[in-house]
Amino acid sequence: MGKRVLVAEDEQRISQLLKMYLERESFVVEVADNGEAALEIAMKEPFDVIILDILMPGMNGFSVLEEIRKTKDTPVIMLSAKGEANDLKRGEELGASEYILKPFSPKDVVSKIKGLI
Template sequence: MRKKILIIEDEIRISNLLKMYLERENFFINIKDNGDAGLTQAIDEEYDLIILDVLMPGKDGFTVLEELRKRKNTPVIMLSAKGGENDIQHAYDLGVNQYILKPFSPKDVITKIKEMLA
C-alpha cells in the first residue's frame, strides 16, 4: 500500500518540488499551504509522515507540532530556514523526528523519509 505524506508548506515551489520527488517514489501526497489548514488535515486524516515548515501563515510549525503531539504521534520532519540552536532544540523538545535546514537537497529529504518509514 502507498504511504501517505502530508506537506504543510507555504512556499509553493518547495511543496511542488517535494511532491514531484515523492510521487516518483510512489508516495501519495497532500499539500496544505498554511498552519491552520495543515493541522486540521493532519488531525482529520491518517498519514505515515508529515513534512512541516516552521514559518508560514496561520499557526507556525512549532504550534502545529505542539497541537498535533497532543493527539497523534505521526512522524514529523520540520523544514526551516531558522537554524538557530534554540529553534532546533525547541522542535526536538516538542517531539519532531527530524529537523532539516533550508536550502536542502530533495534527494537527502527523500533518503531521510525512506529511512524513517522503513
C-alpha cells in the first residue's frame, strides 16, 4: 500500500491537481475542503504527510495544525497565497515542516513530500 497524504485545500482545482500528481506517484490521497473536515480526518486516520492550506472556510490551517500537534507529529506542509513573514514564523512555531507559496509546481510539492518521508 502506498504512503498516505491528506490534502486540505478549499480550491477544488488545486486539490484535484495535487491528488492527480500524488496518485501518479502511488500515494493514497484523501481530500478535505475545509478545516473542520481536515481535522476530523487527520485525527481518525494515519497519514504520512498532511498538506494544509492556510485560508480555508471554518477553521484555518493554523488552527488545524495547532490541534493536530497536540497528539501527532505527522509532517505538515502549509500552503498559502500569502508569503508574509508573520505567517511563515507562525507556521514554523506551530510545527509546520514546510511552507509552500501559491502558485506552485505540483512536481515541487511531490518532491517535498518524498523528502519528508
